[in-house]
Amino acid sequence: MIHSGSKMGGLLAKAVLGLSLVASALPALQYAQVATLRANAPNEAAQIAPRDARVVAAILGRRFEENPELKPSVRDLANIKAAITERPLEPKLISMLGLAYEAAGDTMQGSRVMELADRISRRDALSSLYLIETASASGDVRKTVRHYHAVLSTQPELYPTLLPILASAISYPEIRAALRPYLQGGTRWTAPFLAEAADRADAQDLEALLLPLPEKLSRDEYAPTLAKVLYQLALHGDKGEATSFARAIIPGFSSSELTNLSVSAKTIDKRLGSLAWTFPSVEGIRVEPDADNSMQISVDPLARGIVASRDLLIAGPATYQFMQRLDYSSGPGKITARWTAECITPTGRQRFWEQRLPQNEQQGKYRSVVNVPVSCKIMRVALFAEGADSQSPSVLIIKDLTLTGSD
Template identity: 25%
Template sequence: MPDTAMGAGFDPMRSRLLELEKLQIAPGFQGHEKAIGLAKASLRQSPLNPRALRMLAFADAQTEKIDLAEAKLMMADRLSRRDGATQLWLADRRGRQGRIGDSLRHIDVLLRTNPEATAPLLERLASALTLPEARLAIRPMMVADTPWIERFFSIAVERPQSVAPLGELVASLQVAPTVDRLEGSYASLVYRLSGEQQYDLMRRVYVKLPAVRIDDLYDVSLRSAADPKGYRPVIWDFGSRSDRGAAIVGAGEAEFFAMTDVRGVAASKAVFLESEGQALRFRKKDGTAGEGAAAFWRVTCVLGRAAKSSVQSRNLLEVPNGTILSLPFPAGCSAAQVEMVVDGAMRRDPTRVVLSDLGLVR
């Protein structure tokens, strides 16, 4: 047997097997007897041949001998983890058996060895996140050297359904993977959780993200606008529109503005309150009233027994420059969305107000 000089796994019938296996996986294949004969002949030549075992298993499956097929495919899996069809069959089988963790581990192997076939599998992983046992199985895979992690996050965070299952997965990690190209997905996850009013989950996610300042969760100062190290809305969002927005104009000072006939939110930030009785404190530095223009704080409670209640300040353009003011948060509020609303009215020039010394007081 000169073939054995090439090793026990050498397969001189490889080309014939490759040709037939492509036909075998197609719907309506009728040549199972030929496939069985060729696979058995291949195993006599090279007993450690996972491809031949898989062909025999698929023939068993075709005749409803599922247990025999499974046994052969488990043997093929032990011989080689690089056969995509074997991994996919076993993943589907484990899923049907309710063994979600085992199913996802086979998908992990398939994603690592067949990167060209990732999109449907990553969709499957993202869908599985709704199951607690799936999140438990996927959690060990959420490390920086997992080759498919960036594509997985991209798909999971863009799903039209809630991102809460992905949030629960990230919140369960000791720390989220430090991968530069995941920053966009992290930003989308945090922003979407706030949009879904999942503020408590957003906080649990945020503390696991790399390169963020945890203190920003409990701070309304302008530090996160001047030196952003995190994700909106935990850090200040000064917007990206040209007709309204905000900008840092000095140490601890920001200008909030709106153009003529424009009204809307110029800046916003989420903040979590560590105790009852806190208030937003600030100093009005500059800004003049006139022609119906206005600028005021609007605070909306998003977590706690006061959720959905809101308060707003007086028109800050009518307050003398240099005045220090405060706006109490609603009683029973655990987290709030703080917004600066500016109304440009019909003024000829842009409406602007400059504030400084933003902070929380009791």
């Protein structure tokens, strides 16, 4: 536990001092002159209002940013105390006093003052970051996460600083355990945190953090984030891990739906993300999917673009049969269409198959052979369509999509 706390503390050390000036940013005061000078020329503001708490905080904030190792002088401490006498509930100035004690080597007094600043206002960034830092350094993981929660609940502007650190730390079981109550409660920072974790964390660590899935995370607002986590499990983990997670986020889900090419209510579920059928918006093209395993594509003259795509869990090397039934509208012009397949890997994607659809019949069943390359775990199929050079839209209905073969 101490190692994980120290890791989080070390990552935060620079953030605490680097944000000291931000924590000292000042709102308007009682009169316009001091309010104007406070941010741009605090030394001049101090001549007008030498005991103005926010002016003193601004002056010291600049000095701490210029020199994070600064040790406030006796005069600095006297100015801080005098300003606090005038404005005793100014949290930013109290935080500066705590930082001054810390720099002078009085860590115990510095911690007490920082806790006071935090009690006065939970929106004081400097005291909040300081308390996270000290809790991390002590190895108290639950206390550290509790301080994270307090800061993230009130200061979303600190998400870019804190969420990457917290997301990277879920490799430690004790941190995952400390985070679970907040995920179960569905805090305001849960969704952005999980999105960050999906980008940074190991797939197995994500699975260990999220399963069993807290009830609050089943709400629609979490669907895009959970889809992102699912995709990371599919890309970096194995089929079993991805399937288990899909079952957790979609009640009644069947593992075959991650490998089944057909169009159905389950395979267009947005909780699957790109592992479901998606239909990009393209000007002049309309796609109507149907849960009976069909899609109707209407394309205006000369309109073109990707009209449908889907990522499937696959096992290469293997040979698959790609089958579909084509039904073109009557008329002189027909849609030109082609399927492509790419292998998706953590380092990029590579196209390995392309098939132009025949136009020689109004209706008919069409079969293609797809040879999936070795080590391919995710296959992306996409349908490109182009309208005919005619006076009216063309229509193509594709039905009975299936992909069969040996794993």
